[in-house]
Amino acid sequence: MHKEPIIGIDLGTTNSCAAIVEDNGNVKLIPYKGGEYTIPSIFAIDDKGNELIGYEAKRQWQLNPRNTVYGSKRLVGRTFGSDVVDTMKKVVAYNMRPGKKNEVTLDVGKKEFTLQEVSAKILGKIREVASNYLKTPIKRAVVTVPAYFNDRQRQSVKDAGKLIDLEVVRIINEPTAAALAYGVGKGLKEKVVIYDLGGGTFDVSIIEIRDRVFEVKSTGGDVFLGGIDFDNAIIHHVLKDFAAKTGIDLATDPVAMQRIKDLAERTKIDLSARDEVPFNIPFITMTSQGQPLNIEMKFTRKMLEQLTNHLVDRTLQMVARVLVDSGLSTKDVDEVMLVGGQTRMPIVQDRLTKFFGKPPSKGVHPDEAVAIGAALYAHSLQDDTNLRIQLLDVIPMAIGLEKAGGAFHVVFPRNAPIPNAKQLLATTSMDNQTELAMRIFQGDHEMVARNDMLGEFTFSGIQQARAGGVQVEITFDVNVEGILSMRARDPATGREMNTTVRVTQS
Ligand SMILES: Nc1ncnc2c1ncn2[C@@H]1O[C@H](COP(=O)(O)OP(=O)(O)OP(=O)(O)O)[C@@H](O)[C@H]1O
Ligand SMILES: [Mg+2]
Known part of the structure; x- marks a missing residue:
């Protein structure tokens, strides 16, 4: 192991992941307790004042929704009072307020946190796990960001690293990192489309690979389009249905909302493998007479597709724009690579197959490719490396x-x-x-x-x-x-x- 290894970190909206290249050149994902390779990007403070990060935070989020922060990557570099922030306020239980520069700050456990501080908590947890696993202190990392992040959002990630004395030696784009995971060391000559639909953001890049040269031809995306929006489509449907049946608006009840949110995501994931899934939550609330009320519904894959069609449309519109920008047509594309958990939804794959006239390739692991690419790039930046990678981004x-x-x-x-x-x-x-x-x-x-x-x-x-x-x-x-x-x-x-x-x- 290098004396001062640089790790690769995928700081995701929902899940984060880290990897490193070992001396023998193999890429290794950093495992967390329980053998998982990703941890939830969630930060919470419990009622005793303990800080919880990752699985520990997720385990208690139904009971402690107000002091559990998730999805905060969507707020990075945003202005208080902007549409994006107003939209987020409607779906999360934690409290936001305007900071000194009108940026967003969050209330967690009676304390005020900047978004850099929240990112720093998650980075810090990843670093701690990696240090323990590698048995060496970690001071440097390559961290990935959505290709569609602007200057301010990129700066914010560097600042988050500084807060915990983690030098972010390089920021690279998530789809570019995924392309590295796919292409390094294969001697390729290909044009690939990286379609990355994660929890919070959508990115698409067209990348020409010529052996060790990775040239981004064009990129596009939407930092407010991801799995969370698919969950929200289910949540809205459930709320509407419940209000129609009972006249009760559950949106004002944070604990009920958290239970619905939890089941909405699980239902969405189940519907990637099954055609129909029950949606039942007992004792979600009570009538004014004290009668307990339940949610008893059923979702089919078709229903989910109808509720989220407009979201998939938006990704394909962006793919079309990025193709035009690159001057290429669908025929020029050798491979379409799927990255991000939300690409497991069958309709996403079907629509891409129709669009490109061929099925997307499964050449990379949708959850791990970004961290692996970041680790490869990190390795190429080590002093004594023999890995040469040339990245030409936009x-x-x-x-x-x-x-x-x-x-x-x-x-x-x-x-x-x-x-x-x-x-x-x-x-x-x-x-x-x-x-x-x-x-x-x-x-x-x-x-x-x-x-x-x-x-x-x-x-x-x-x-x-x-x-x-x-x-x-x-x-x-x-x-x-x-x-x-x-x-x-x-x-x-x-x-x-x-x-x-x-x-x-x-
Ligand atoms: N089988 C599945 N079917 C549908 N969606 C899924 C499936 N598995 C995971 N997801 C969704 O994928 C999303 C998480 O994807 P991923 O971990 O790639 O996001 P992320 O990297 O944290 O976010 P981002 O890249 O946007 O910052 C979640 O919304 C999750 O519900
Ligand atoms: Mg991601």
């Missing part, structure tokens, strides 16, 4: 600046290769102006208001002159991880200016 959404009137001036279009740098010349607009500020956004809309703000960059130390008299050369740098930095200089003197970034969230 940014998922355009990055640019705000123009007058709120229009979005694109500096890097979506699918621009990374790393990447661009320069732009600006001039002062007032006499004796010493500072220049610009607001930077990421997204695919023409108006900045509909995109995510990455920050307000201020360049100071401009020499005093009349309006339009000085130029400022601004450099936009997107690193290999898809994270932006900016700097500015005076092209006349070559002098670098001071740059400060303020991340106020609008």
Whole structure:
């Protein structure tokens, strides 16, 4: 074992997984107590004040829904009051509030946690299990994120690592990692589609593999589309049915909701293997006269398909867009790879088979491929490695600046290769102006208001002159991880200016 091994971590919305490449070159998944290779991405505090992470947290979530955080990856980099956050509030029992920068913070066990802190708890648990298993301290990791994460969301994962002194040496995209798990060491020459439908997010990437070169042609996704939405479709149906039968709205009862949520997910999973499943919960609530009431229903696979058809449609629309972006047609695709637990749903596989005219390949394990790919990449970053991998990735959404009137001036279009740098010349607009500020956004809309703000960059130390008299050369740098930095200089003197970034969230 390396003295300072780098592990690969798939920090999932529902499940997390870690792996490492051993000295003999074999990839090893890190097992948890009980022999599982994934742990639930759940953090809780019980009534005695104990912190629980993973299975321990999941085991008690029905009884302690208010202090059990799950699905928090969906909130990373989000603004309090945004649609996404409002939607989440309706389905989770834990309390959210606005933080200092209008980011989301969570109340758990009477304490307030930032999302970085929650991610750090889960990363910390993974690190602890890995350290015990490998019998060596772990200080470094490659961590994966959805390809469709923006700059701010990526930054947040790096910050989470810092909180526990875990150096996130590299952020890589989940579908790209899955492609590594599939292709490293096979001497392939193929174009593959990675279709990753997990618990919280959907990603699709088209990747050209030429032996050890993995070139992402295009990527797309939706960080708010995943297994949780399939569960919610069942939950809504159950609530509606119950309200119609009894006039009682169970949505206001967190313990009842947690029981329904639990069974909804199990029902969904069972329906991947069976045509019909009962949905019974005894004593879910009581009438005003104190009579116990039960949920007694039945779900068929057909019903589930009807309730979730629109979700599968959305994934296929994105697949179509990504194909167009790559300039390829379905015929050019050699393999379609399924990643993420939700791809076990038969209709997802059927629809993909129709779309591509051939069945998806089972070339990778849907739950483990991302962690394995992360471990392979981690291994390639070790000092004394003989594994060479070249990753050529892209940014998922355009990055640019705000123009007058709120229009979005694109500096890097979506699918621009990374790393990447661009320069732009600006001039002062007032006499004796010493500072220049610009607001930077990421997204695919023409108006900045509909995109995510990455920050307000201020360049100071401009020499005093009349309006339009000085130029400022601004450099936009997107690193290999898809994270932006900016700097500015005076092209006349070559002098670098001071740059400060303020991340106020609008
Ligand atoms: N047999 C199955 N049929 C349908 N859905 C399933 C099945 N098995 C697991 N799932 C669903 O897969 C989802 C979890 O997938 P996965 O572990 O890949 O997600 P994740 O990596 O945690 O999330 P993400 O990648 O979105 O951050 C859950 O919603 C789960 O209900
Ligand atoms: Mg995943």
